[in-house]
Amino acid sequence: MPTSKRLASLGNAVFARVDAAKHAYRVETSSSARPDLVDLSIGSSDLRPPTVLLDTMASAVMDPRSGSYCLQAGLRPLHAAVADWCRHRFDVAVDPDHEVQFLVGSQEGTAHLPLALLDPGDAALHLDPCYPSHTGGLHLAGASSHALALSPEQDWRPDLTALSPQRWDQLKLFVLGYPHNPSARVGNQDDLNRIMATGAQHDVVIAHDNPYVDLALDGEPPSLLQAPNWRECGIEFFSLSKGWCLGGFRLGFAVGASPLIAALRRIKAVIDFNQSLALQQGAIQALQSFPDWPRQLHPIYRERRDRVVETLTARGWSVPCPEMAMYLWFPLPDGARHRGWSDEDAARELLQRSGVALTPGSGFGAGGRDWLRMALVRPVDELMDAASRLADAMDE
Numbered sequence: 001m002p003t004s005k006r007l008a009s010l011g012n013a014v015f016a017r018v019d020a021a022k023h024a025y026r027v028e029t030s031s032s033a034r035p036d037l038v039d040l041s042i043g044s045s046d047l048r049p050p051t052v053l054l055d056t057m058a059s060a061v062m063d064p065r066s067g068s069y070c071l072q073a074g075l076r077p078l079h080a081a082v083a084d085w086c087r088h089r090f091d092v093a094v095d096p097d098h099e100v101q102f103l104v105g106s107q108e109g110t111a112h113l114p115l116a117l118l119d120p121g122d123a124a125l126h127l128d129p130c131y132p133s134h135t136g137g138l139h140l141a142g143a144s145s146h147a148l149a150l151s152p153e154q155d156w157r158p159d160l161t162a163l164s165p166q167r168w169d170q171l172k173l174f175v176l177g178y179p180h181n182p183s184a185r186v187g188n189q190d191d192l193n194r195i196m197a198t199g200a201q202h203d204v205v206i207a208h209d210n211p212y213v214d215l216a217l218d219g220e221p222p223s224l225l226q227a228p229n230w231r232e233c234g235i236e237f238f239s240l241s242k243g244w245c246l247g248g249f250r251l252g253f254a255v256g257a258s259p260l261i262a263a264l265r266r267i268k269a270v271i272d273f274n275q276s277l278a279l280q281q282g283a284i285q286a287l288q289s290f291p292d293w294p295r296q297l298h299p300i301y302r303e304r305r306d307r308v309v310e311t312l313t314a315r316g317w318s319v320p321c322p323e324m325a326m327y328l329w330f331p332l333p334d335g336a337r338h339r340g341w342s343d344e345d346a347a348r349e350l351l352q353r354s355g356v357a358l359t360p361g362s363g364f365g366a367g368g369r370d371w372l373r374m375a376l377v378r379p380v381d382e383l384m385d386a387a388s389r390l391a392d393a394m395d396e
């Protein structure tokens with residue numbers, strides 16, 4: 001069947017690939033004595049949102065209006081709640097009508113934004129490694145995408161000296177995000193301020209993906225909304241998936257310069273009619289009544305992080321302590337290197353031998369080659385057991 005060149009340019013997405021491997025493992029395991037799968041390959045929280053929020057959504061589902069399409073005007077209460085949250089969280093006043101847009105998750109927003117801004121061949125910059133929707137969105141728009149390489153030597157910070165004024169002049173869009181997935185580094189406001197100011201100077205849109213803004217365990221996470229020039233050409237993406245543990249509900253939003261919000265809206269008007277009003281009720285309640293919920297998760301993630309790092313380190317693995325919740329990001333253990341395994345080989349072999357699914361680093365771009373990511377999305381005892389299984393499998 002004929003398919004587009006665009007489709008070919010998307011490659012084989014890492015989460016879909018790992019999903020297939022997990023499925024195969026589950027099928028094989030059902031008829032053998034192998035241990036059950038422990039899925040640490042995706043940042044899907046095992047923690048729970050406030051119960052009352054689920055109750056609100058459940059009863060709102062019974063309201064016939066929840067079954068109707070929700071066009072832009074219907075989003076007003078949600079957009080007002082986002083504006084309140086921005087005031088509470090960043091002490092920034094935003095216009096709910098023109099500077100906010102509800103999204104089907106921040107992944108959707110970051111993937112669709114390039115369609116609104118770029119013509120085929122236009123130059124755009126992304127971090128490498130980065131979250132796959134950042135590069136995926138650029139491919140969908142036919143952009144000429146360029147990578148700003150991150151490295152452990154630079155502690156996964158963007159090397160802004162690598163970007164000359166001429167380079168900035170060629171760009172139309174720079175997509176990035178700190179706290180950074182997969183490196184689990186928090187980033188800093190000075191770097192983001194500099195990026196935003198330079199973007200404004202060179203007329204480059206800065207799209208900052210910030211679903212982990214309240215999940216930094218060490219340090220202060222940056223936000224574009226605190227960069228002085230964001231209203232010139234900045235847009236920031238937020239999510240209820242991580243901090244409020246609502247990943248499956250697909251609730252996110254963008255806050256940004258009004259022309260960017262208007263452009264994104266026009267793309268979305270072709271593609272979707274927004275999430276149900278019932279889900280919006282949950283999002284409103286999360287932002288208004290539980291704005292500090294994500295911070296309550298810190299002690300849980302801190303314990304998970306510290307215990308798993310301790311366990312793996314005691315087994316001879318080199319595991320840098322992550323600054324943000326949810327992920328460990330570490331180089332291939334020596335046992336994998338000695339066997340000549342790539343990160344893809346290591347993730348596959350470790351799944352087969354231990355039943356623990358990790359994400360191969362190269363799925364986030366060439367800059368993630370020879371690294372692995374573990375999502376800390378199971379209770380601490382299960383995580384420590386999984387860490388021991390991984391180390392045993394490597395020592396076999």
Ligand SMILES: Cc1ncc(COP(=O)(O)O)c(C=O)c1O
Nearest residue numbers: 043105106107131181239241252
């Ligand atoms: C950087 C980044 N952006 C976006 C997402 C997806 O967020 P959402 O569930 O809001 O689409 C993730 C999920 O892991 C992420 O790490």
